[in-house]
Amino acid sequence: MTLYYSLVFLILVTEMVIFMSLIVPLPFTWRRKLFTFISESPLVAKLQYGMKITFIFILILFIDSVNRVYRVQVELAAAAESPAGRGGAAVLGGSERMEVQARKFYSQRNMYLCGFTLFLSLILNRTYVMILDVLRLEEENKRLKGDPAAKGKDAAALGNAGDPGEIGRLKKELAARERDLEALKNQTASQQREYNRMGDQISPADSMPKKDR
Template sequence: MSIYYKLVFGVLVTEIVMFSILALPLPTKIRKPLTLMLIRPFLNDVIQVAIKCMLAFVALLFVDSVNRLYTVQQELEAVNPASSFSGNRMEVLSRKFFAQRNMYLTGITLFLTFVVVRTFNLVRELLQLKDRYQMASPDYDTSGEEKRNAELKKELEAQIAERDAEIQRLQEKAAALEKEI
């Protein structure tokens, strides 16, 4: 396998990993930071241009592999079928195998690129809709802060009421002691 097909295979493995991460049924608390972490590098303009160039290169390799497969198929039909186990026929069959392998490798890489982009957009849209829904719902609390603030207010009011009751009791006791004196 030549170096550029090894690079295409690396891209394919990376896309498989990204798609697997995006397709996992994770809770929103984990999925949102993970999705934001995955998108952060792709927001850079230089990286976007590099990705587009890489996709164009893979598309060219796909077209080349389809063309090569067609050429090898024509050669295979031209080889004398009577000598089915000749060295020439085996060599042509071998080239056909490599041409098919390269075509499938580049084709699935292009296909998975579009699938990953679409899946990522769906996940991002889902997270945005969840955020809008949570903000619109009346029992929305910003990561538990409002709930904690309400609990602290209740605790503070209880302490104030307790302190006022203690002050009232001490004032009554002081008034009783004044009457005795």
């Protein structure tokens, strides 16, 4: 195996290890901290950018390996259609046959290696996105259930809204506010009546000098 295909195999093993680490069941807090670190770390972002370039080269190797497999198949088909290959006899003989079979084996191996590496990279990317969505939904679910660990006043308010007894408490608060509003209306009306009464008392006193004049 050449150096670059050895590197592709190493990347494939690394992807398998990462995939296993992603699907390992972990506590919600640990998993949230881990994915928060992955999402916010600049080193991980640079590594992801470098891996994208690496996968472009792996795609080129995959296309080259598919081309080699196709050429070997064409060569074997041409040899089978030759006069020496008619009648079910051996298509190629001796070392030449072994050399063609070896090239076919290596070409197929390289094609499968690059193909599985690319395919697993897509699976890893999709799994990572799905786990982020699950974490976000779990966090939202905890906030709606009133988890004390939820951050922010709004999150706490949303969490209390999911409590079954919260509706009754809100109704009591609404009734208390309605009573306060009614008391405020009565107080305003009483003050208005008192203001009108004092106005009626002051008006005759103000009108007396006008009559004397």
